[in-house]
Amino acid sequence: MPQESLDATYFDTIYTQAEDxxxxxxxxxxAQKYAATIALLDENRYARGLEVGxxxxxxxxxxxxxxxxxxxxxxxxxxxxxxxxxxADRTNVRFELRNVPHEFPAGHFDLIVLSEVGxxxxxxxxxxxxxRIARAxxxxxxxxxxxxxxxxxxxxxxxxxxxxFLSDARFEARHARxxxxxxxxxxxxxxxxxxxxxxxxxxxxxxxxxxA
Numbered sequence: 001m002p003q004e005s006l007d008a009t010y011f012d013t014i015y016t017q018a019e020d021x022x023x024x025x026x027x028x029x030x031a032q033k034y035a036a037t038i039a040l041l042d043e044n045r046y047a048r049g050l051e052v053g054x055x056x057x058x059x060x061x062x063x064x065x066x067x068x069x070x071x072x073x074x075x076x077x078x079x080x081x082x083x084x085x086x087x088a089d090r091t092n093v094r095f096e097l098r099n100v101p102h103e104f105p106a107g108h109f110d111l112i113v114l115s116e117v118g119x120x121x122x123x124x125x126x127x128x129x130x131x132r133i134a135r136a137x138x139x140x141x142x143x144x145x146x147x148x149x150x151x152x153x154x155x156x157x158x159x160x161x162x163x164x165f166l167s168d169a170r171f172e173a174r175h176a177r178x179x180x181x182x183x184x185x186x187x188x189x190x191x192x193x194x195x196x197x198x199x200x201x202x203x204x205x206x207x208x209x210x211x212a
Contacts, residue, residue, distance in 0.1 A: 001150075001152060001153075001154060001155055001156070002153070002154075002155055003122060003123075003155065004122050004155075005120060005121045005122045005125045005155070006120040006153070006154075006155075007075070007099075008075045008076060008077075008099065010153075011074075011075055011076040011078075011079065012076050012077070012078050015076055015078035015079050015082075016078065019056075019082065020056055020082075022055070024055060024056060024058040024059070025056070025058050029181065030058070033145065033179075033182050033184075034058070034059050034062055036177055036179075036184060037059075037115070037143065037145055037184055038062055038063075038066070040143070040175045040177060040184055040186045041066055041143070041186070042175075043066075044066065044141075045066055045067070045068070046066060046067045046068070046110045046111035046140075046141070047067075047068050047069065047110055048067070048068065048069050048070075048071075048107070048108065048109050048110055048111070049063065049066070049067035049069070049070040049071070049109060049110070049111040049112070049113065050070075050071050050072075050073070050105060050109040050111070050112045050113070050136070050137075051063055051070065051071070051072040051073070051113045051115070052073060052100050052112070052113065052114050052115075052117050053073070053074055053075075053100075053114070053115060053116060053117035054072035054073060054074050054079070054080075054083050054095070055074060055076075055079050055083065055116075056079050056082040056083050056086060057072065057082065057083030057084070057086040057087045057095075058086065059113075059115065060072045060083060060086075060087055060090075060093060061086065061087055061090060063113060064087065064090045064092055064093050066111075067092060067111065068092060069092055069094075070090075070092055070093045070094070071093075071094050071095075071096065071105055071109075072087075072093060072094070072095050072096075073095070073096045073097070073098040073100060073105065074095075074097065074098075075097070075098070075099050075100070077097055080095050080096075080097055083095055100117075100129065101121070101125055101128040101129035101132050102125075102128070104129075104132040104136065105136070107136070108136060108137070108138065108140070109136055109137050109140060110137070110139070110140035110141065111137075111140060111141050111143070112133055112136065112137045112140065112141070112142050112143070112189075113142075113143045113145070114129075114133070114142065114143065114144050114145070114161075115143070115144075115145035115146070116145065116146060116147060118144070118146060118156075118158075118161030118162075118164070119146060119147075119151070119154040119155055119156050119157060119158060119160070119161055120154060120155065121155060122155060123155075126156075126161070126164055127164075130164060130165060130168060133165075133189070134168070134170045134171070134189060137189040138189055138190070138191045139189065139190075139191040140188075140189050141174075141186060141187065141188060141189065142165070142171065142186075142187040142188075142189050143184070143185075143186050143187070144161065144162050144165060144183075144184065144185045144186075144187060145182065145183070145184050146158030146159075146161050146162065146182065146183055147181060147182055148180075148181055148182060148183055149181060158182070158183055159183065162183060162185050165185075165187060166185065166187070169190070170189060170190045171187045171188070171189060171190070172187060172188045172190060173185055173186075173187055173188075174186050174187060174188050
């Protein structure tokens with residue numbers, strides 16, 4: 001397994017080879033996983049949502065029905081072009097090219113979706129992402145969705161991503177579903193106290209220094 005985060009070149013190469021390289025739009029497995037994720041949201045509606053790693057926008061279309069405003073971001077410009085076309089009729093969705101966690105969007109989100117992304121990050125970047133999600137989503141909801149079997153190209157497996165969040169007291173598990181190949185956790189993000197916010201900043205600074 002690699003130790004560094006997978007970069008835009010890695011993903012653009014994959015999207016150059018196929019329009020839908022992971023079969024998001026045609027796979028029964030993906031359709032079932034998307035439906036299970038939406039079901040765990042309990043028909044809640046969110047004022048401002050963030051989808052990290054939206055890819056070609058298949059799940060984005062579904063998620064848009066639960067958000068007044070949805071910002072969908074991805075590291076691949078090729079993927080975003082396809083996502084924009086797929087979601088052209090969703091007027092409440094905006095797409096941006098961002099390398100999260102280093103280019104994390106500003107502002108507060110009451111829903112953050114991290115689906116099939118966390119195992120691409122280095123250890124340091126995963127810690128930075130956790131800190132920024134904890135701050136940007138205070139008092140809101142985080143949805144974690146990841147494939148479980150180990151993949152040689154990825155830095156870690158799906159369980160390790162979820163455990164990194166759930167081992168932090170700022171994240172409280174609310175709903176969960178585990179299948180043979182994927183795991184979903186719906187997590188409440190605690191509203192941080194001043195001391196917790198200070199600790200988070202210090203932790204992120206340490207992670208950034210370690211990755212330098």
